[in-house]
Amino acid sequence: MALTLSACLFDSEDTALSGWLRDQGLPDSYKVQTVTIEDLTPVSAEAFAGRTVFPAYDRTIFGTQAGLTHDLVLDIAFRDSAFIDSLSKSDSAAAFVTLFVLNPFYSAKYFPADSLPYKETLNLKVEWKLDVGKGKPKAFVDSIKDISDSAWRESLMEWEADNSADTTYELSIDAKDSLVKIPMPSALVEDLKKSGSATHLQLRLSAPESKRAYRIYGTGTGLPPFMRVKTFSDTTYKNFVAFRMSEVVTYNDTCDGCLLLHGGVLDSIVVEYPVDKVLEALSDFYGDAFPFDEGDGNDVRQAVVLAQITFPRDDSEGINELGLPIQVVVGTFIDSLGTEVRKMEEYRLNRKMIVESGHPNIVFFDGDSLSLQVTYGMRDVINQAKSGRNLKMMVRLGYPTLQAMDSAYVDYAFKDSTTGKTDTSYVFFSHFDYARYDFGTSFSKPATLKLWLATKRGGEE
Known part of the structure; x- marks a missing residue:
């Protein structure tokens, strides 16, 4: 018997999620389930200065x-x-x-x-x-x-x-x-x-x-x-x-061990999280052994549809010129033919939450948490858990966000109801804010990881 989707991913349309499942070689009737792992502490976090010319x-x-x-x-x-x-x-x-x-x-x-x-x-x-x-x-x-x-x-x-x-x-x-x-x-x-x-x-x-x-x-x-x-x-x-x-x-303000990012100059912070708690949670959830130890060790029993990690956030030590929220851009590291490469993450929108409380991946905004999607990296780590690699991610400051509570994430045209003319809603300011942000709070305290998983196991199809 085919299992139906347990829930839409965030509030994506069924057709969008079904299309994603088909692209991954999964029947679109597979169930998507969630697993939450708390108290993840990084094994390393290091800031890197950006370009200087x-x-x-x-x-x-x-x-x-x-x-x-x-x-x-x-x-x-x-x-x-x-x-x-x-x-x-x-x-x-x-x-x-x-x-x-x-x-x-x-x-x-x-x-x-x-x-x-x-x-x-x-x-x-x-x-x-x-x-x-x-x-x-x-x-x-x-x-x-x-x-x-x-x-x-x-x-x-x-x-x-x-x-x-x-x-x-x-x-x-x-x-x-x-x-x-x-x-x-x-x-x-x-x-x-x-x-x-x-x-x-x-x-x-x-x-x-x-x-x-x-x-x-x-x-x-x-x-x-x-x-x-x-x-x-x-x-x-x-x-x-x-x-x-x-x-x-x-x-002018570098310091040993500080986790500072400056906007507009391609500064980055690379953070690495151990995956032992993640594999243990998956083992408890599925009742299977992790890491997978058969054949080449490539684990295709499940696919990560979405992974999101949430950190505490403290804007008090930050400096920004324009007074606008600033997006945090994230990339994760995956294995490509035996070579570690960085892949920039795509951002899947939780539209209902955004219109209520704003985008979760911005700083200099209301709230005390920061949520970043790490889907590519987490999918790769779980599928190749036998390699013993950890979850490794990179963050940067992106552009100022003009529409922090608009569920769009790209500029879009709309018709002004007053004038009848077509206008454009800009989601991002086209100029960097040369801001400074201290991520010491975010990456020194435990984080929470949430996984959305589609399962390929026998008996579930």
């Missing part, structure tokens, strides 16, 4: 936010012997760098409306490398631009400046389309005077004491950063546009 093609960030300092490095190459000659003969000259603030970010309705204007005295460190062209000026400039972006970014990881100077700048951002015009130190101008007919300038701007970080346009937009230079005798400035730029990140 990022391309700044369409947008980037400059300043200090939530324990990270974001420097900008501009790459400028040009040939203009007449201008450099005029500059070298001038007793007085000035230079500044122009940055355009990122209008879509500061004008978004999700950006705190009362935040602008921003005003602060910016203590700025300016560092530079200056290479003077040898041979034909055009060939020299072309050779600089022929260096791949990835190779250039890699070189920034071992930055050693030729010269540097500190300066103070009264920064003021009054509106969403403001300009930031940062004066350059006179020592840089003096070095430019000696650069000759072809020049390669790498310019690094750092503000480690700034009150916040500022979002600006990158080099691949219509508003790229550039440097302007003017001699005393000239009536106009000469513009030198950066043909590429990178963001270089410095971590």
Whole structure:
């Protein structure tokens, strides 16, 4: 006799669950049952810093936010012997760098409306490398631009400046389309005077004491950063546009053993849970031996339809700029032909619960728990329990969540009942919050794992 489905998975339609069962080679009449395992304590939890150099093609960030300092490095190459000659003969000259603030970010309705204007005295460190062209000026400039972006970014990881100077700048951002015009130190101008007919300038701007970080346009937009230079005798400035730029990140709040994640920089925490309690619970539930020890040991007596692990959560030590909940992204590690690989988890929606209390996989929100789905990893661990592997998962901070209690998880179109026009509901903000979150509470206390299982055992079909 065929067993019917004991319940829909969360509130998924029967057809969706039946389709999943068929995809796994299971009759769609198989029963899905649940097992809960409490008091799981990790055997290890380790935080890993993310990337430290990022391309700044369409947008980037400059300043200090939530324990990270974001420097900008501009790459400028040009040939203009007449201008450099005029500059070298001038007793007085000035230079500044122009940055355009990122209008879509500061004008978004999700950006705190009362935040602008921003005003602060910016203590700025300016560092530079200056290479003077040898041979034909055009060939020299072309050779600089022929260096791949990835190779250039890699070189920034071992930055050693030729010269540097500190300066103070009264920064003021009054509106969403403001300009930031940062004066350059006179020592840089003096070095430019000696650069000759072809020049390669790498310019690094750092503000480690700034009150916040500022979002600006990158080099691949219509508003790229550039440097302007003017001699005393000239009536106009000469513009030198950066043909590429990178963001270089410095971590200011690292500590041994801390479980910190920063948003926007691909930080991660890898946590490993022992599976002995899980296998014991399955043995009690099914009355079978775990791990399976016959043949190749690949256990296909059941399939994990869904696995969800729930931790305690404490937002009190976190920092976020925008005041929005932030999704937690999770991946689990599975065996692939004898090699451990990470697979990002898909998120199955519990729609009824979401509209009542919000998505369970977000921080900076009401409640004191965090629930993450670890289906791929848990399925693999149970099916190959003979290998002795534990459940290993990775977490990161994702995008800010705009609709924390909307059961959709993608942007969707809808018709406005008032205007009759079609509008879009955005589920996530398209800009990272460069937040900081301490997961020490979550991964130092026992967790609860819940499994939804479809069974292949004889006598149940």
